[in-house]
Every structure is written in C-alpha cells, then in structure tokens.
Amino acid sequence: DIGVTGxxxxxxxxxxxxFQYCINEExxxxxxxxxxxxxxxxxxxxxLERVEENYEFYAGRELKLPGAxxxxxxxxxxxNKSALQYLLDNRDKxxxxxxxxxxxxxxxxxxxPFHPLKSLDLLETGQISxxxxxxxxxxxxxxxxxxxLPRKDIEIMSEVTEILLGAGIQYA
Numbered sequence: 001d002i003g004v005t006g007x008x009x010x011x012x013x014x015x016x017x018x019f020q021y022c023i024n025e026e027x028x029x030x031x032x033x034x035x036x037x038x039x040x041x042x043x044x045x046x047x048l049e050r051v052e053e054n055y056e057f058y059a060g061r062e063l064k065l066p067g068a069x070x071x072x073x074x075x076x077x078x079x080n081k082s083a084l085q086y087l088l089d090n091r092d093k094x095x096x097x098x099x100x101x102x103x104x105x106x107x108x109x110x111x112x113p114f115h116p117l118k119s120l121d122l123l124e125t126g127q128i129s130x131x132x133x134x135x136x137x138x139x140x141x142x143x144x145x146x147x148x149l150p151r152k153d154i155e156i157m158s159e160v161t162e163i164l165l166g167a168g169i170q171y172a
Contacts, residue, residue, distance in 0.1 A: 012100060016091055019084050029057075030084060031172075032077045036153045038142040038160050041170040044078070047117065047140070056083040058108050061141055062116035063101070070114050071105025076141040083112050123147040125155050128163050136163060 022030045029048055033039065051057045057080040060072030072078075079087070087107060095103045108114070119141040122128055128136070144156040164171045 012094070012096070015100065016088065019079075019088055023081055023084055023088065026081070028053075028081060030079045032060075032074070032079075033141070034075045034143070034145075036143060036145045036157070037076055038144060038157060038164070039076070039172045040137075040140050040142070040164065041172055043118075043138055043140045043169075048078070051080055053080075054082060056080065056086055056112040057115065058083045058112045059115035059117050061119035061143070062114075063105075065102070069105075069109050070116065071109065072101060072114060073119075074099070074101035075143050075145075076117070076119055077101070077104075078117070083108070086112055117141060119143060121145070122156050122160065125152060125159060128156070128159050133167060137167060137169065 019030065029051075031039065031044070047059070057078070058072065060077035061075050062070050063073045064070050087104065090107050090111075093107050095106060098106070105114070117140045118138055120131070120135075120139045120143065122142055122144050124147060128142075142160050144153050144160060146152040146156055161171060
C-alpha cells in the first residue's frame with residue numbers, strides 16, 4: 001500500500017497526525033508531494049520493490065543547502081514505515097522556525113540515509129516534448145510549477161500526462 005499526502009507547512013500537527021494514521025493503517029510507503037507534481041508510478045514502484053522492509057527508507061527530490069547534508073524537498077518525498085516511525089519518535093526535535101522539509105531533513109540527518117530520486121522541473125509548456133523518451137521513462141517526479149504569471153501549472157501537467165499516457169506509463 002502507498003499513502004499519498006499533500007499537506008502544507010502551516011499544518012504540521014496535521015502532517016504528523018497523517019503520518020501516524022499511515023503507520024496505524026500499516027502503509028508500507030508514504031509519498032508526500034505538491035499539487036503541481038506528477039509521479040511516474042512505473043519508475044517509483046521499481047525502486048520501492050527493492051527496499052528492504054526493516055530498512056529505513058527516506059528518499060525524494062534532492063535539495064542541498066550550503067553546509068548541510070542533502071535532504072528531500074517537500075515537493076516530493078517518500079518514506080517507508082520504518083523511516084516514518086523514526087520521524088514520529090523524534091518529532092520533539094522538530095525546529096518549527098524552519099520550513100517543514102528542512103526541519104524533517106534535520107531530524108533524519110545522520111540517522112536515516114537519504115536517497116535522491118530523479119526529479120525534473122518543468123517551468124513552461126513545451127518543455128516535456130523535447131525531453132528524450134528514455135529520460136521521461138526513468139524520471140520519477142515531474143514538478144510542473146510554471147514560472148509564468150498567471151501560472152500555467154495545469155497546462156504543463158496536461159502535457160506531461162499526455163506524454164506519459166502515450167508511453168504507457170502509469171502516473172499519479
């Protein structure tokens with residue numbers, strides 16, 4: 001089972017409650033993403049099938065801050081139940097002055113290894129059509145966050161889903 005959440009920073013108690021719910025319901029994995037993201041389920045499942053059950057798995061779109069270890073962006077993060085349990089057991093270490101993805105990364109840093117997953121930024125319509133099919137097939141996360149004002153996230157997402165459907169790739 002895979003749980004999917006889309007919770008914002010201002011709702012941290014709800015986020016931790018959602019994580020606890022996923023543990024209680026015995027989800028094997030939780031995928032946390034933004035509304036402007038599309039996940040290549042075929043590529044993600046290939047990775048998740050190789051994760052050992054008792055191994056703490058924390059992965060996603062890699063972010064690096066100066067002088068800090070890599071951590072997962074709030075735009076796309078994957079946890080297995082062991083990593084979620086570690087996070088819940090240590091939530092008292094959460095630094096509420098930081099963005100939630102940074103604070104969670106700090107809690108897990110040095111204790112739960114981070115695994116970067118292939119993510120692609122799409123800032124405008126037409127970008128996906130020039131990306132080689134092999135790259136699209138191996139990319140797990142597509143962030144469809146338009147740089148234009150007004151934003152055109154939906155148009156970008158429509159193009160991505162068309163390409164994925166044409167390639168026979170399941171997506172969420």
